[in-house]
Amino acid sequence: MVRYLIRRIGxxxxxxxxxxxxxxxxxxxxxxxxxxxxxxDQATPExxxxxxAEMGLEQSLLHQYIIWLTAALTGDLGKSIxxxxxxxxxxxxxxxxxxxxxxxxxxxIVILGLPIGMLAAARRGSLLDQGLSGLAxxxxxxxTFWVGLYLILIFAATxxxxxxxxxxxxxxxGGITNLRYLLLPSLALAAPNAALIIRLTRxxxxxxxxEDYVRTARAKGLHPLAVVVRHVFRNxxxxxxxxxxxxxxxxxxxxxxxxxxxxxxxxxxxxxxSILRRDYPVIQGTILMIVLLYLTINLVVDxxxxxxxxxxxxx
Amino acid sequence: MIHxxxxxxxxxxxxxxxxxxxxxxxxxxxVFAPWLSPQDPLAIDPxxxxxxxxxxxxxxxxxxxxxTFSRVVHGSRMAALIGIGVVAIALGGGIAFGVTSAxxxxxxxxxMRIVDVxxxxxxxxxxxxxxxxxxxxxxxxxxxxxxxxxxxxxxIVYGVSLRLKAETWIDAALAMGAGTSRIVFxxxxxxxxxxxxxxxxxxxAFAQLQAAxxxxxxxxxxxxxxxxxxxxxxxxxxxxxxxxxxxxxxxxIALSAFSLNVVGDAVRDRLDPRLQTxxxxxxxx
Amino acid sequence: MNALLSVRDLLLVGNAGVxxxxxxxxxxxxxxxxEALALVGExxxxxxxxxxxxxxxxxxxxxxxxxxxVEFDGHDLLxxxxxxxxxxxxxxxxxxxxxxxxxxxxxxxxxxxxxEMIRAHESVSRKAAVARATKLLTAVRMPEPALRLRAYxxxxxxxxxxxxxxxxxxxxxxxLLIADEPTTALDVTVQAHILTLLRELQRDLNMAMxxxxxxxxxxxxxxxxxxxxxxxxxxxxxxxxxIFRAPAHPYTRGLLACIPTADRRGSELVAIPGQMPSPxxxxxxxxxxxxxxxxxxxxxxxxxxxxxxxxxxxxxCHHTGSGCSP
Numbered sequence: 001m002v003r004y005l006i007r008r009i010g011x012x013x014x015x016x017x018x019x020x021x022x023x024x025x026x027x028x029x030x031x032x033x034x035x036x037x038x039x040x041d042q043a044t045p046e047x048x049x050x051x052x053a054e055m056g057l058e059q060s061l062l063h064q065y066i067i068w069l070t071a072a073l074t075g076d077l078g079k080s081i082x083x084x085x086x087x088x089x090x091x092x093x094x095x096x097x098x099x100x101x102x103x104x105x106x107x108x109i110v111i112l113g114l115p116i117g118m119l120a121a122a123r124r125g126s127l128l129d130q131g132l133s134g135l136a137x138x139x140x141x142x143x144t145f146w147v148g149l150y151l152i153l154i155f156a157a158t159x160x161x162x163x164x165x166x167x168x169x170x171x172x173x174g175g176i177t178n179l180r181y182l183l184l185p186s187l188a189l190a191a192p193n194a195a196l197i198i199r200l201t202r203x204x205x206x207x208x209x210x211e212d213y214v215r216t217a218r219a220k221g222l223h224p225l226a227v228v229v230r231h232v233f234r235n236x237x238x239x240x241x242x243x244x245x246x247x248x249x250x251x252x253x254x255x256x257x258x259x260x261x262x263x264x265x266x267x268x269x270x271x272x273x274s275i276l277r278r279d280y281p282v283i284q285g286t287i288l289m290i291v292l293l294y295l296t297i298n299l300v301v302d303x304x305x306x307x308x309x310x311x312x313x314x315x
Numbered sequence: 316m317i318h319x320x321x322x323x324x325x326x327x328x329x330x331x332x333x334x335x336x337x338x339x340x341x342x343x344x345x346v347f348a349p350w351l352s353p354q355d356p357l358a359i360d361p362x363x364x365x366x367x368x369x370x371x372x373x374x375x376x377x378x379x380x381x382x383t384f385s386r387v388v389h390g391s392r393m394a395a396l397i398g399i400g401v402v403a404i405a406l407g408g409g410i411a412f413g414v415t416s417a418x419x420x421x422x423x424x425x426x427m428r429i430v431d432v433x434x435x436x437x438x439x440x441x442x443x444x445x446x447x448x449x450x451x452x453x454x455x456x457x458x459x460x461x462x463x464x465x466x467x468x469x470x471i472v473y474g475v476s477l478r479l480k481a482e483t484w485i486d487a488a489l490a491m492g493a494g495t496s497r498i499v500f501x502x503x504x505x506x507x508x509x510x511x512x513x514x515x516x517x518x519x520a521f522a523q524l525q526a527a528x529x530x531x532x533x534x535x536x537x538x539x540x541x542x543x544x545x546x547x548x549x550x551x552x553x554x555x556x557x558x559x560x561x562x563x564x565x566x567x568i569a570l571s572a573f574s575l576n577v578v579g580d581a582v583r584d585r586l587d588p589r590l591q592t593x594x595x596x597x598x599x600x
Numbered sequence: 601m602n603a604l605l606s607v608r609d610l611l612l613v614g615n616a617g618v619x620x621x622x623x624x625x626x627x628x629x630x631x632x633x634x635e636a637l638a639l640v641g642e643x644x645x646x647x648x649x650x651x652x653x654x655x656x657x658x659x660x661x662x663x664x665x666x667x668x669x670v671e672f673d674g675h676d677l678l679x680x681x682x683x684x685x686x687x688x689x690x691x692x693x694x695x696x697x698x699x700x701x702x703x704x705x706x707x708x709x710x711x712x713x714x715x716e717m718i719r720a721h722e723s724v725s726r727k728a729a730v731a732r733a734t735k736l737l738t739a740v741r742m743p744e745p746a747l748r749l750r751a752y753x754x755x756x757x758x759x760x761x762x763x764x765x766x767x768x769x770x771x772x773x774x775x776l777l778i779a780d781e782p783t784t785a786l787d788v789t790v791q792a793h794i795l796t797l798l799r800e801l802q803r804d805l806n807m808a809m810x811x812x813x814x815x816x817x818x819x820x821x822x823x824x825x826x827x828x829x830x831x832x833x834x835x836x837x838x839x840x841x842x843i844f845r846a847p848a849h850p851y852t853r854g855l856l857a858c859i860p861t862a863d864r865r866g867s868e869l870v871a872i873p874g875q876m877p878s879p880x881x882x883x884x885x886x887x888x889x890x891x892x893x894x895x896x897x898x899x900x901x902x903x904x905x906x907x908x909x910x911x912x913x914x915x916x917c918h919h920t921g922s923g924c925s926p
Contacts, residue, residue, distance in 0.1 A: 018432040029448045134330065137580075141520065141573035143527050146547065146565035149554055157555040212702040218657055219697075220717045220768070221690035230716070231705050238707070253439035257528050261551075271440070272532050275447055283447060287440060295435055309707060310752040 004306050012299045016292065023288045024068050025061075027280055033057075037280050040081035077285035082277050087285035090270060094286075097167050097182075097266035101189065101259070102251050104182050108190035109197055109247065114240070116194075117201025118233070124206060133202065139195035144254040148188035148261040155184055165263040185262040189254055193247050197240060204239035208232045234308075241305050245298040252294055334577030341571055344388050345395035352385035356541045365557045375559040377550055386541040387563050393542040394523060394571055397457055401522035402515045404461025405468045409514075410507065412465070413472025414499055417480055427473060433466045438521075439528055446534050456535045460525045464518045468511075475510055476503050509586050516579035520572040527568045543568045604673060604808050605631045605654070605693075605776055611667035612649055612658070612832075621878075623663060624650055625832040625887075631776065636802055636809040638823035638840075640816055640855070642876055646832040647812050651778045654810075655695050656685050673775065691721040694769035698781040700761035704753040710764045711749030717771045736767035740797060759790035763797070770801065776808040783818070795821050816855050820844070825912065828852050831876050831887040838913035848907065848915035850892045886917070894919040 030037050035051040056064045071077075077087035120132045139147075156164030167181040168174060208214060209232060217231040218224075256268035263269070267286050274282040344351060353373075360380030368375040374383035412430065416423030433441065445459035479502065529535030530544025538545055543564035550560035612624035624646040631637045641647040652658050654670050656677065670677040672692060677685060689695075697703040705713060714733040718724060724732075730749070737745035740763040753761055762782060769777055779798060783791040799822050802809045811822050819826050820840055827837040828851065836849040847853045854872040874891040884890070889899035898918050907920045 015432060015435050018428070019435045022432060023444075026444055026448065137330070137576065138569065138573050141524070141576050142569045143524055143531075143544075143565065143572075145528065145531050146561075146568065149547070149551065149561055149565070153554050153558060153561065212697060212699055213705040215657055216697060216703045216765075217705065219655055219689055219695045220720055221686040221688070222716070222720050223686065226716075226720070230708070234707055235705070249437040252437040254528075256439055256443070257531060260532055271443060272534070275443060275534060280447075283444075287436075287444060290437070290440060291435055294437060311706060311754050 001306065005303065008299065008302055008306075012295060016295050019291050019295070020069060020072070020288060021065060023284060023291065024065050026287075027284055028061075030280070038078060038081075040278065040280075042081075072288065077288070078281035080274075080279055080282045082274070082279045082282070087281050090282060091267060091286060091289050094265060094267040094270050096169055097264050098255060098259070098268060100170075100179070101182055101186055101255060101264065101266060102248075104179075104186035105190040105193070105251055105255075106247075108186055109194045112190065112194040113197025114201055117198040118205060118228075120198065120202040121205035121209070122228075124202075129202075132198065136195040136198040136202075140192050140199065142192060143257075144188055144192060145257045145261045147191045148185065148258055151184045151188050152261070167262075167264045167266075182264075185258050185264060188261070189251060189258045192254070193250050196247065196250075197243070200243050201236065201240055204236040205232055207239075208235045211235070238305065238309050241301065241308060245301040248297045248301075249294060252290055328581070330577045331581030334574035334581070337570055337574035338578060341391050341567075341574070342395065344391040348389045348392050352382070352388040354382040354385045356381065356385040356389040357539075358382070365553060365560075367557070368559055374563045375557060377546070377557070377560055378553055383546075383560060383563055386546060387543070387567055389541045390543045390546065390564065390567060391571075393453070393536060393540060394526070394567070396453070397460070397526045397536075398519040398522050398571075400454075400457035401461045401464060401526075402518050404458065405464035405518045406511060406515055408461070408465035409468025409472050410504075410511070412469035413474075414476050414503060414507075416469070416473050417476030417503070418495055418499060423473070427470070430466045430469050433462075434470075438463045439525060442525060442529065443532075443534065446529065451529075451534050451537070453536050453540070456526055456529055460522050460529075463525070464521060468514055468518065471510060471514055472507060475507055479503050479506050509582075513579050513583045513586065516575045516582065520575035520579065523568055523572045523575075602633055603630045603671075604633045604635075605629075605810070606671045607650070607654065607668070608671070609668035610650065610653060610670065611665065612646065612653055612663055613666045614663050615661060623832055624653070626668065627829070627832065627834055628668075629827050629834065629837070631808050631810060633775065634806045634808055635825065636799070636811060636823045638811045638813060638819040638826045639829060640813055640819060640826060641829035642814055644831075644876055644878070645829045647829050648780050650829075651695065651780050651810065651812055654778065655689055655693060657689075657695075687721065690717055690774070691772045692774055693776045693778060694772070694774035695778040695780065696762070696765045696769045696782050698784050700758055700765050700782075700785065701753075703765060704761060706753055708752075709749070710751050710753060710756065714749075714764070714768045714771055717768050721772045732771070733767070736771055737764070739770070739801070740764075740767045742767065757790075758786050759794065762786060762790075762794055766794075766798065766801070770805070770807075773805065774807065776810065777802065778810045778812070780812045781814065782811075784814075791818075798822065816843075817859050828855070833887055834916055835888065836913075836915040836917075838909070838915075842910065842913045846909070846913075848909050848913070848920040849888075849917045850894050850919060851888050852915075854891075854893075892919075 027037060028034050033048065033052075035048045035055055035057060036043060038055075039047055039051060052058070054067075056067045075088050077091070079085065080087055080090055083090065116132055116136075120129045120136075123129045152164045155162045162184050163181050164184070168178050170176055170178050172178065214227065214231050217227045222230075252268070255266065256271055258264070259266040259269035260272055267290065271283060271286050271290075274280075274286065358381060360376065363372070363376050363380040364378055366372055366376045366380070372382050372384065374387060376382055377386070412426055416426045436444070441463050442459040445462060446455060449455040449458060526535055526542070527544035527547070530542050531548045533548060535544060536542050538549065546564040547561065550557065554561045607627060607629045609626040609628055610624055611622065611626055614621060614623050627646070627650060629637070629639070639647050639650070649658065649663060653665055654672075654677065658664065665678060669679075672688060675688075677688060680688070704710065708716075711730060711733050714736060715726065715729040718729040718732055719726070733749060734745050737748055742748050742760060742763045748756065748760065748764070753764075756764065765782075782798070783794050786794060795818060798809070798811070801807070809822075811819070813819065813822075816826075823840055825837065825839050826843045828835040828843075828849065830851050835851045836843070836847070838848075843852065844856065847856055851872070858871060872891055877887060877890070884899070885901050885903045886892070886895070886899040889895040892899065896918075902918070904916045904918050907915050907917065909915060909920065
């Protein structure tokens, strides 16, 4: 296990380093003087000259990257042109919304995806299975923001049960009840991904059903439920867990859109607004943060997988 | 072997036929849009603002009084254009990167590491970053989304090419003095056709969703162009008064992605069930 | 001796897939308490599906029981409600399979899989079950049983896995053990060890055994009696020494001619010409007729009679008369 951990982390660090280089280089691909780009239209020539020196623009690209990376590692991601505050502060502000939204969606994905997938597998070939599988296929092809807009139309605008936009922090007035603001967004974000997990769970359950060891389990005279839970489900879950990393990528991508639909003050919406405002330091910082988060989650998922599947540790 | 999934196969075939029919309908819409749409998709009619669907305006009108049906039909043009463009870039680039990497192993290691790094970015985020550099526009949307799916395609092509390369008949071809280009064009590329066809239909489907997202965020095709994503983006505020503005464009996005997914699924299952591991259900999201 | 298991006129039909049609055609067999019966047949002869039908593990709905009965210990298994039948599986009849590699759950420790078997049928504490699992592993001569208890299947060798399977099968002291080609996937040297182990355990525990194999060569070590199956039908049943000394069915003779033995050294090995028909092929009165060296017009349309050669020796053929090996 230790050797596996070392090897897996050994893959994580170079990828992180390489992607950070891309994110660093990306500002330089925008036409114009990088320092002027980072400071926006209103910057004085003096300020641009000062930043040029700070960014080391006279020196080699590698040198500039090291300066940038060192600053980033100490939490200095630059200053927002639009807000005139450090980028890190903006990210920290948005983190609560985005993380809670993602967690909430993950809960939906698990409580909807696994049982429905298992049900479809157990009733394979039946009308119920065909209906559920067709629905899952359709939901997997639906744009998240469309689902979101429909949820707003039905549950917020028509029924008035839930708020349609915004999210006050749980540390403000209303406390934990503020989570109701995330109910519709998380459902919209979860829908296409839950559909994927339904399809995946169904397929891997059916694959595992055909395994010899499931026949062995049945030959032992176990209760069918014990066969499904202890033998089929545990092995089918391996496939599903390995898809979680993939789901997280989808969640991040679609959170950008979902946060915009529901006007949530998260990192995703900040990326979009910063692009529209040409607030490059914020774009760069948030993308770096998102990629870091994504790679870390993938690392954790792989370790979780290794822990679930005893065969991995040997390899 | 006994087929455990007989039931599903028949259901799957019905779905595939539906998917193929939908693809045909959308293609016809795209090609014959000017003849199929009863009105000019850009014609403004202030007197007919937000009219609900009726005999004249089958899908109602938007806040400028533009005919939604005509706009939806015209939207299929941009959808087809973006789909074809993205598939061309993703497959063209993917084949170039994948085959080169397989043929020249050392260079391949480097190229595949670059692909890995690009895949460390969630799809829409990578597309957004590219849009930041390129600016918004039709070509840039196509290029940005194309690059995103070039990575997955390159990986698939690389995997299949390596397997083909390992097969003995390549050795035989080498032994007979065939040059590298001969091997690539005569042996590797023809065998890539069927997996790439499957990949193309999936990429086409994902491109619809990603392009719609870019449009919706206001970072895709210019807003004056009638695309389904732009239509949804513009009519967001009117959805309670005019729910038809939400229904039809969204349904078109969903149906176009759905039908291509179904077709891709069916072709994949037919070609080789083992390929399932190579393709994921939603590609990269 | 009493009949422990009796299968009467079992009819298994395939409903879907490549080979629809009758897979096992009115097959009957009896196993007495403590008796080891080897069921021999080529792959595709329906021997494994017969075993799965006894266990209630047929891959339904692709293959279903369409007739006949399976009586175990005085109860008809096919008429039993599912919960009752589950009590028989594992407890009364246990089964081990051909592929020890894939027949154990890869993500469960070997010990846990044995413990699961014990606790499914008896209300004992986990601790007691673990203790019993250790004893079982010792009984199947697993090296370092306490250590292997905590191992995952992939950490064991093929032979060790099959020992673990046997330990698991014996956990609840079944009256009948069904072994479906348990040594086919193993190395030759390991095969011999497992065969001897099975035979010893079967005798020591006075347990009946249905040993399924395609290899007539191993039956002498493992069985008291042999039943030869051909294409879903019984061809011949006899005590082991009678099968080798006086085979009555032309198919049995053909099979014996295929075994290289010391006393036939030098003489030519003969393969049976042709191939076994598939269930979907047209059914003749005798299914072996197309390949049979002694077939005549009768074999095509008159069902072969059951011929009693001796008290425990029966053959289903028109041509059981004397004659040396073909």
